[in-house]
Each structure stands twice: as C-alpha cells, then as structure tokens.
Amino acid sequence: MGNNTSQWYSCVPKHVLTSCTLPTEPPWQEQQSLNNNHKQHIPSDQATDNLLQAIVMDDCSELQQLMDTNIDLNIPLNDNNETALILAVRLGHTNQVKTLINQPSCDKNKLNIKNCSTFDIALIYAYNQCTEVEDNVNYWEIIKILMSTSFDPICKDAMLYVVRTALKYGNTDFINQLSEIAIKYCTSCKFHELLLLQLHRHQPVFEGPMDDIFTTLSKFTIKLLCECSGSELVPIVNSMKYYLESHWHDKQNKLHVSKKLALYATASGWHWSTQYIDYISRVDPYLSSWCVMTSKTVPSLHHLCRCAYRKTLTCSVSISFEKFPQAIPRVIQEYICLKDVELLCRKNLQSITF
Structure with missing residues (x-):
C-alpha cells in the first residue's frame, strides 16, 4: 500500500504541492510523527502547550477544561500555523471538531501556512481516505460537520487537486459522494462554484x-x-x-x-x-x-x-x-x-x- 500511495502522489502537479498542504503519508503515520516530534514546535506558553497536547492526543476532557479557562483557541500551535481547529480536522478528531466549532471564540476563517482553510484540509484528506483502505478516520463526517456550519473552501488548488485526481483515475465514487453530501448539508455558493468549475475544466482527463x-x-x-x-x-x-x-x-x-x-x-x-x-x-x-x-x-x-x-x-x-x-x-x-x-x-x- 505504501508504494501505491507514493505512486498516487507522484501525479500531483508541482504547483499544487507548493500551494496547499497535501497528505504525503497516511494520517495514522502523520499523527504518530506529530506525537513523537511535536516538542520542537511547542510554543513557550504552558497553556498553549497543553492545548497542543490535548488536540494531538484527542483528549476531549482536557480540551474542555482548557476552554473553561478562556484559552485562546486561535493561536498557532506549530510552525505550520495550525490552530486547534485546523489541527483537529487534519488529525481527523471528529468530536474535537464538533466541540471547537461550537465555541464563539473559535475563528472559522483561520488559514494554515499554505493558506488552506479547515474545509480545504478536510477535502484533501477525504480523498486521501479513499486511497487508504486501512484508514479508520471518517473525514466524510468532518466534511458534513463543516458544510452544515457554513465553512467555505479557500484554496482553489485544493479543489483542483481532488477533482482532477478523482477524474483522472476514474474515482466517480468520490465525486458522487461529495455531491450527495453537498446536496444534504452544504449551503456554500463558493463550494458550488469551485466544484462545477473544476469538473468542467478537467472533464477531458476523465474517460467516459x-x-x-x-x-x-x-x-x-x-x-x-x-x-x-x-x-x-x-x-x-x-x-x-x-x-x-x-x-x-x-x-x-x-x-x-x-x-x-x-x-x-x-x-x-x-x-x-x-x-x-x-x-x-x-x-x-x-x-x-x-x-x-x-x-x-x-x-x-x-x-x-x-x-x-x-x-x-x-x-x-x-x-x-x-x-x-x-x-x-x-x-x-x-x-x-x-x-x-x-x-x-x-x-x-x-x-x-x-
């Protein structure tokens, strides 16, 4: 499976790789790596350190305790400029995502260092999930949550990447599931425009x-x-x-x-x-x-x-x-x-x- 993943990502255009954060390894490996190496990115503030640890470990109880102290949820937690919400989405921590988006102080419009929104990241990892059959993280559930709470895609290259790749490899299941979820949960005109635009532009790479x-x-x-x-x-x-x-x-x-x-x-x-x-x-x-x-x-x-x-x-x-x-x-x-x-x-x- 590792070779297939490597081959799959070799098809990503260079300008896309430099424009948005793409999953270059299965999420469980990424989480383990973050667990082992996050100390080099820990901010000096102890409370922020605890927030980072709570998100990485998917500790909802600790997260709630920190929120009760009115901790700043929008402060970057690492060198990738990831806030608590962005990191929770990337790691696939569904319950934490639900908790964070219900906090009035949580800024839904924050971007990571590559100018990707939480929605962009969830979209990329949802496609990655389609290629990793052993991945037990339900990024589709996170996309439903984000759609139903009016999150928008920001990075056009993220939508370009998932749509073009899905069409090129005939992954109609991904496109259809994304459309069905949008019908039920999404109210974003921007998502509607970007999805239609990329389907139209990259129709020639689809066989059929x-x-x-x-x-x-x-x-x-x-x-x-x-x-x-x-x-x-x-x-x-x-x-x-x-x-x-x-x-x-x-x-x-x-x-x-x-x-x-x-x-x-x-x-x-x-x-x-x-x-x-x-x-x-x-x-x-x-x-x-x-x-x-x-x-x-x-x-x-x-x-x-x-x-x-x-x-x-x-x-x-x-x-x-x-x-x-x-x-x-x-x-x-x-x-x-x-x-x-x-x-x-x-x-x-x-x-x-x-």
Missing part, C-alpha cells in the same frame, strides 16, 4: 461520459436556488454556465437539466440578460426563446411578491420564516421555496409562465 455526475450535481444547484438569499443568486446562476459549456454524452440529458435549472432560476427571481440568453441559444434555442418571452411577459402578482421577498433576504429562505412573530402558512412557505417548480418542469416549455 459525465452525464450522471452533472445530473446529480444539478440537484445541489437547485437546492441552492430554492434557499438562496437575493445576493447569493448571482454567483449561483453564473456558475450554471458550466453545465452548458461541458460535454454531455446524451444531448437530451443536457437539455433536460438546462431547462430545469432555467425554470428554478427564473422562479427565484433571476432576470435573463441578452448576453446570457445568447449563451443559452448555443445549447438550446428553444430554451433561449422561452427566456426571451419570460423577460417580455408581465409576471403574476404572486410571483412578483415571491421575488421581492427573496430579494430582500440576508439569510436562507427557510431561516427567514423563523424570524416572523407568527407562523407563515405552509402553502405560502412552499411557494416561496419554489416547491411549485418541480411540477412545471414536466410541462411544455412554451406553456410555462410565472
């Missing part, structure tokens, strides 16, 4: 059709469209161009997904520009004609109300409902969350109006 991958990922896009605030709509729709630019083995699959995304985007309040309509026309002239018709048609009052409400939001749609002093009727909630669009997708396009 990617229709299923894009179709699955479109569910994540639709989820974001249903829940997004007004300011988030622009990056989501702009990222949808990667569906149009990518090659699909079956053109009908591409047309079906494109139609569905266009309907959800329109329902969420998107106004199609001439430039975007021209872009769509290269793939589906029929769909672009519908977009033109929609832009010239006076929408219904209830659709205008839905768009106006969503445009003013600074949080997700579902969370906004919780801020009302009285419960909003479920039928109204479902309409604002675009629950009506799924039925519209089954109709003839020219008969659909908002």
